[in-house]
Amino acid sequence: MTGPDILQVRHVFKAFGGLQALSDVSFSVPRRGIVGLIGPNGSGKTTLFNAVSGFFPPDRGEIVLDGRPIAGRPAWTVARRGLVRTFQVIRVFGQMTALENMLVAAPGLDARAEKERALALLGRVGLSRHANEYAADFSYGMTKLLEFARVLMPGPSLVLLDEPAAGVNPRMRETLWSIVRESREAGTTFVIIEHDMNVMMTLCERLTVLNYGEVIAEGAPEEVRRNKDVVEAYFGKTAERAER
Amino acid sequence: MKESRLPVALASLAVLAALFAYAALASPYLIAAGFTIVLFVTLSASWNLVSGYTGYVSFGHVVFFGIGAYTASLLATKGGLGWPAATLGAASAAAVLALVLGSITLRLKGAYFAIAMLGASEAVRVAASTWESLTGGGSGITLPNILSPRGAFLLLGITALGTIVLTYVVAQSRFGLHLLAIREDETGAEAMGVAATRAKTAAFVLSAVPAGIAGAANAWHINYIDPESTFPMLLTIQMIVMTMLGGGGTVLGPVVGALLLGLAGEFLWARFPFVHLGLYGLLIVGIVIFIPEGLLPRLMARGILPRTRRL
Numbered sequence: 001m002t003g004p005d006i007l008q009v010r011h012v013f014k015a016f017g018g019l020q021a022l023s024d025v026s027f028s029v030p031r032r033g034i035v036g037l038i039g040p041n042g043s044g045k046t047t048l049f050n051a052v053s054g055f056f057p058p059d060r061g062e063i064v065l066d067g068r069p070i071a072g073r074p075a076w077t078v079a080r081r082g083l084v085r086t087f088q089v090i091r092v093f094g095q096m097t098a099l100e101n102m103l104v105a106a107p108g109l110d111a112r113a114e115k116e117r118a119l120a121l122l123g124r125v126g127l128s129r130h131a132n133e134y135a136a137d138f139s140y141g142m143t144k145l146l147e148f149a150r151v152l153m154p155g156p157s158l159v160l161l162d163e164p165a166a167g168v169n170p171r172m173r174e175t176l177w178s179i180v181r182e183s184r185e186a187g188t189t190f191v192i193i194e195h196d197m198n199v200m201m202t203l204c205e206r207l208t209v210l211n212y213g214e215v216i217a218e219g220a221p222e223e224v225r226r227n228k229d230v231v232e233a234y235f236g237k238t239a240e241r242a243e244r
Numbered sequence: 245m246k247e248s249r250l251p252v253a254l255a256s257l258a259v260l261a262a263l264f265a266y267a268a269l270a271s272p273y274l275i276a277a278g279f280t281i282v283l284f285v286t287l288s289a290s291w292n293l294v295s296g297y298t299g300y301v302s303f304g305h306v307v308f309f310g311i312g313a314y315t316a317s318l319l320a321t322k323g324g325l326g327w328p329a330a331t332l333g334a335a336s337a338a339a340v341l342a343l344v345l346g347s348i349t350l351r352l353k354g355a356y357f358a359i360a361m362l363g364a365s366e367a368v369r370v371a372a373s374t375w376e377s378l379t380g381g382g383s384g385i386t387l388p389n390i391l392s393p394r395g396a397f398l399l400l401g402i403t404a405l406g407t408i409v410l411t412y413v414v415a416q417s418r419f420g421l422h423l424l425a426i427r428e429d430e431t432g433a434e435a436m437g438v439a440a441t442r443a444k445t446a447a448f449v450l451s452a453v454p455a456g457i458a459g460a461a462n463a464w465h466i467n468y469i470d471p472e473s474t475f476p477m478l479l480t481i482q483m484i485v486m487t488m489l490g491g492g493g494t495v496l497g498p499v500v501g502a503l504l505l506g507l508a509g510e511f512l513w514a515r516f517p518f519v520h521l522g523l524y525g526l527l528i529v530g531i532v533i534f535i536p537e538g539l540l541p542r543l544m545a546r547g548i549l550p551r552t553r554r555l
Contacts, residue, residue: 053435055431055435074434075434075435076434076435076437076438076439076440079434079435079436079437080437084435084436084437085435087432087435091429091432092428092429092432093424093425093428093429093432093433094428095424095427095428095493096421096424096425096428100424103418103421104421104422104425104433104436104438105436105437106418132551150436151436153436154436154437
């Protein structure tokens, strides 16, 4: 529609009290891409997700989704414009069934089509048999899978995944990543926070690296892996020296 | 998702017929007792519609009952309207008040919302007692007898039924799912595109309407209102306890709670007037400790009732 990038983040700042959580962060996400967001704990990855998805406004800077500015818009408006996300801390609706969880996120088709879509997605993540069980009775891994299925329910154009595979068993993890690839083929764009570097290297076409709230590197996974600043941020100076 | 609504329609018709039969045949004492029961059912179901489904616990829901009573009384005495128009006026006033109050208080979370609503209901009560030129202040308003006790019972009985049917329709709808999602996790709901503030406010307005009609019906029933009897905090507590006993966020939970506590209240009130409130307090403690989720959800969890939003 409007340019090659579905999301553009330009010079975004966010401070919490004295802590500068995001400092002049700029990055863009190509349409139908899979972009990885990496960095040490506390580097600002989740803060960036929160600002982009409307959970708090940035102090300064622009966020443009599909050519329309969304900085400062409430989360539900951003979601309705096609940008949805998952959370590091699980946010499924416990006293609702898996199917009801899915239908909350439904795109507004007719009831039967929505139910079919919901059941198909639940089947895709291996939760068919549990569609009518309460999410509160699910294991941790199952709730992660439910949340992952739910985020795809509205047919989003851009999905932010915050550590979607944490706590999911290895086999389902593979399934999860292959669903990401398939959905991308079908036109969805992904931005993923994930600590498993092997996954990030193979899954993502581009990586953006944050450290202390700043973008310290950006590019193809191979370039990023060789970047000195990145190695230093991850392993510290000692490791860097040891490598030399 | 939509299952057949025929059984619900038939059950509603049966209840409607029973209400008419009761209104025609019951003795004046039974009409008065029945009035108390349908009053409790209406108010609990009304409270449940917002607090049970969204989890926003209102400690001031009686304000809609009170504003309904005053609006109806003033429209009937100073406005010279008949009871149908005055009752409609009461419902509208409650809805408008809910829209105004809700757009302010529903931005608050948890205890802050509960306390804000308590404050709001006290403020309206104080306004009713001090604005003497309009409300007659503490001496209240005496009403002409414009609707018989049987008529008032029927009006409120139909309102109770209507509130339950409304709850059923909401519970089956996407809107109802959104309300539950807000109760479970408001942030998560917003992330999935639920316009939480809008949905909460809509539920609040919907829930205020039956409470406003109940205030009007109560005024027609007793022909006299004053600030103390139209804004009693005890009434809000009763709505909360009855809904909690039966199960909040279910269609029939408030009905079960209101029937049990309403009948127990009649029975206890008649036998032990002095320990009545103490027993009430014990009951609240018992509910919180033993069945915090309420009777219906407990029976659903045990597999005795089907787990469905239809109940």
